[in-house]
Amino acid sequence: xxxxxxxxxxxxxxxxxxxxxxxxxxxxxxxxxxxxxxxxxxxxxxxxxxxxxxxxxxxxxxxxxxxxxxxxxxxxxxxxxxxxxxxxxxxxxxxxxxxxxxxxxxxxxxxxxxxxxxxxxxxxxxxxxxxxxxxxxxxxxxxxxxxxxxxxxxxxxxxxxxxxxxxxxxxxxxxxxxxxxxxxxxxxxxxxxxxxxxxxxxxxxxxxxxxxxxxxxxxxxxxxxxxxxxxxxxxxxxxxxxxxxxxxxxxxxxxxxxxxxxxxxxxxxxxxxxxxxxxxxxxxxxxxxxxxxxxxxxxxxxxxxxxxxxxxxxxxxxxxxxxxxxxxxxxxxxxxxxxxxxxxxxxxxxxxxxxxxxxxxxxxxxxxxxxxxxxxxxxxxxxxxxxxxxxxxxxxxxxxxxxxxxxxxxxxxxxxxxxxxxxxxxxxxxxxxxxxxxxxxxxxxxxxxxxxxxxxxxxxxxxxxxxxxxxxxxxxxxxxxxxxxxxxxxxxxxxxxxxxxxxxxxxxxxxx
Numbered sequence: 483x484x485x486x487x488x489x490x491x492x493x494x495x496x497x498x499x500x501x502x503x504x505x506x507x508x509x510x511x512x513x514x515x516x517x518x519x520x521x522x523x524x525x526x527x528x529x530x531x532x533x534x535x536x537x538x539x540x541x542x543x544x545x546x547x548x549x550x551x552x553x554x555x556x557x558x559x560x561x562x563x564x565x566x567x568x569x570x571x572x573x574x575x576x577x578x579x580x581x582x583x584x585x586x587x588x589x590x591x592x593x594x595x596x597x598x599x600x601x602x603x604x605x606x607x608x609x610x611x612x613x614x615x616x617x618x619x620x621x622x623x624x625x626x627x628x629x630x631x632x633x634x635x636x637x638x639x640x641x642x643x644x645x646x647x648x649x650x651x652x653x654x655x656x657x658x659x660x661x662x663x664x665x666x667x668x669x670x671x672x673x674x675x676x677x678x679x680x681x682x683x684x685x686x687x688x689x690x691x692x693x694x695x696x697x698x699x700x701x702x703x704x705x706x707x708x709x710x711x712x713x714x715x716x717x718x719x720x721x722x723x724x725x726x727x728x729x730x731x732x733x734x735x736x737x738x739x740x741x742x743x744x745x746x747x748x749x750x751x752x753x754x755x756x757x758x759x760x761x762x763x764x765x766x767x768x769x770x771x772x773x774x775x776x777x778x779x780x781x782x783x784x785x786x787x788x789x790x791x792x793x794x795x796x797x798x799x800x801x802x803x804x805x806x807x808x809x810x811x812x813x814x815x816x817x818x819x820x821x822x823x824x825x826x827x828x829x830x831x832x833x834x835x836x837x838x839x840x841x842x843x844x845x846x847x848x849x850x851x852x853x854x855x856x857x858x859x860x861x862x863x864x865x866x867x868x869x870x871x872x873x874x875x876x877x878x879x880x881x882x883x884x885x886x887x888x889x890x891x892x893x894x895x896x897x898x899x900x901x902x903x904x905x906x907x908x909x910x911x912x913x914x915x916x917x918x919x920x921x922x923x924x925x926x927x928x929x930x931x932x933x934x935x936x937x938x939x940x941x942x943x944x945x946x947x948x949x950x951x952x953x954x955x956x957x958x959x960x961x962x963x964x965x966x967x968x969x970x971x972x973x974x975x976x977x978x979x980x981x982x983x984x985x986x987x988x989x990x991x992x993x994x
Contacts, residue, residue, distance in 0.1 A: 495552055503545035509538025586611055586920070587767035587902050590798075592709075592783050594640050597773030599647035600888060601803065602704075604895030605770075606648055608923065612704025613762040614648065616640040617783050619714050637713070641693055641706055642675045648702035656700055690756050707762065709783045710753040716782045718746050729778050733811025733856070743812060745828065746777045746785075753786045763792040768799045768902050771833065773889055776805065776821055777812050784829045794832035799905055801898055802872075804839035806880050806887055810856030817863035818874070826868050836873050838897050840880045844887055852887070875901075892927065899924055 513535035520527075586609025591601050594617045602614055617640055646657035660675040669677070682692030690711045697705040718726045721744045726732050736742065763769060771793075772780050784790045793800060802825070804818050813821065818839045825833060842859050849859060864874055877897050881890040899920055906917045 496549065499545045499549040499552060502541050503549070506538045506541025506543075506545060509534050509541065511538075513538060587899075588762075588765055589613070589768045589770065589898075590615060590762050590766040591770045592780075592789075593772050593774040594779035594783065595643075595774045597775075597779070597803070597805070597889065598640075599643055600773070600891050601770055601894055601898075602644060602647040604891030604893075605898065606703040607892075607927075608895060608899050608920065610703055612648070613766075614644045614704065614706045615709050615759055615762070615783060615789075616644050616706060617714075617716075617779060618708045618710060619716055619782065638675060638679050638693075641708060644706045645696060645700055645702055648704055648706065649700065650703070694758070707758050708756045709759060709789065710786050711756045712750070712753050714753050714782070714786075715749045716746060716778055717749060718777060719744050732778075733809075736811035736814075737856075742814065743777055746781055748782050748785050755786050755788050759786075760788055760792045763789070763796055763798075766796060766798040768801060768898065769793055769796060770898060771800070771802045771825075773803045773805050775809060775812065776816075776824055781825060781828050784825070784833070790829040790833060794830070799901055800833060800835045801901060802834040802837045803879075803889065803894055803898075804837055805860055806840045806842075806844070806889065807852055807857050808860055813860075814856070815858075815861070817861035819864050819866050819869050821860070822872065823866060823868050831868070831871070834872050836875060836901055837869075838875045838877055838879065838894070840889075841876055841878045843878060844880055845882070848882060848885070848887055851885070896924065896927060 513531045516531050523531075588611040589605055589609055590613045591598060591605065592615045593601070598614065598616065602612065605612055618637055642660050646660055649656040660673070660678075662674045664670060664672050664674070664677075679692055682695065683689060686692055686695065688711070690708060693706060693708055696702075715727060716729065718732055720726065720736065720739060721741045722739055724735065724739060724741070726735050732743070771784075774780050784793070802822065804821055805813070808814055808816050816824075818837065822834060822837060839860070839862070842862050844859060852858060862876075875897065877893065879890050879893045879897065881888055881893075903917060903920050903924065906912075906914060906920075911917050
């Protein structure tokens with residue numbers, strides 16, 4: 483009874499179609515009754531009855547179609563979790579959302595760390611045919627205590643994080659569960675993910691099957707594949723010939739030796755790709771490389787036997803998402819083209835068709851925080867014969883998350899999907915259902931992002947209004963609202979400036 487009453491509410495927009503159906507039934511019944519009652523009728527009378535019947539029948543069919551359509555819209559409005567404010571959702575384009583995931587493009591994302599998980603978070607909104615290829619390495623570091631205790635063969639940290647990123651939208655329970663550290667004295671020091679993968683390994687007697695089964699067990703969007711079923715060590719050879727086999731020591735040794743990374747390689751060098759990796763690359767409509775640590779996340783995955791070759795031979799759109807910030811001891815003073823040159827030097831040409839990079843418009847105070855750690859903005863420089871064949875797309879794809887400069891998942895995904903749509907348009911596939919649905923969803927997301935930006939602007943304006951006269955001290959001698967609220971930021975900037983002055987003065991003294 484409640485459901486019927488809900489249909490009769492004004493905001494449900496159901497009554498008009500119910501009324502249309504009733505009118506159609508009345509007209510159809512009237513026509514049938516006329517035919518049954520009258521024994522004789524003129525030609526024009528018969529024609530009139532037929533016209534009335536046809537109109538009634540059309541009203542019934544149209545009313546039923548629109549009633550079902552509106553019912554679907556109400557269902558989507560009630561179940562779509564992307565927007566808290568349902569008024570901002572373009573429901574007409576969301577009708578396709580339930581099918582676009584299964585019929586969406588086949589996308590492979592290769593990388594590791596936070597960068598990879600950012601791309602996965604955004605791309606899962608457009609397709610179910612999503613494959614994350616992640617590295618399995620301790621980067622030369624000592625195995626964790628949990629791995630020693632449980633005897634786990636492969637390190638699953640990257641895999642675990644990618645699975646959490648592909649969990650249903652708005653649900654953080656999976657991430658909390660996988661990262662939960664046991665408090666039971668007998669299990670202290672272990673995470674739930676360690677125990678889970680150990681149990682799965684005992685059941686399936688290998689390392690790769692538990693990951694494949696986990697995709698369906700956790701009901702994630704797409705699937706996660708380890709790049710290899712063999713544990714690999716990532717080694718960095720410096721320009722002075724020194725070899726570093728531990729990721730955490732690279733920045734320290736690079737700084738001490740006053741040198742740079744010359745190349746990276748993996749041990750063993752003949753690592754075979756895990757089952758399904760090459761097949762996923764061959765079948766992909768788009769391959770996204772990065773973002774992530776260039777020398778420890780991105781390039782090592784491409785060095786596994788057959789991976790780079792499969793990407794080169796693939797007809798997919800190959801997209802490289804460039805890092806926003808440099809990494810101390812790895813990519814100091816690197817520009818956009820330096821990142822791409824490093825990939826080409828290690829794996830050859832043909833891996834990248836498009837490069838998406840940020841505009842570099844990051845709030846200075848956040849840059850100064852990175853400066854304190856030896857990092858800086860990636861220089862917006864594109865030059866050299868190696869990158870001439872690559873098309874560059876400059877987009878504002880950065881955001882601040884927990885005080886750190888990150889790629890915006892939605893903006894990165896939107897940029898990649900636009901390239902796929904443009905490619906389909908170029909191939910005259912505008913009538914293809916996949917193109918129609920992707921294009922409709924892009925327009926919907928563009929509208930939603932626009933509303934979000936407007937809301938953010940309004941919030942900033944409200945904050946500015948609340949900060950009037952904050953530069954003045956209160957009469958009681960207490961600090962102003964501005965200085966109390968932003969004291970950490972002011973302190974951070976002052977410390978950074980002081981550190982810079984000291985290092986500058988030390989360099990000047992040495993020269994003298």
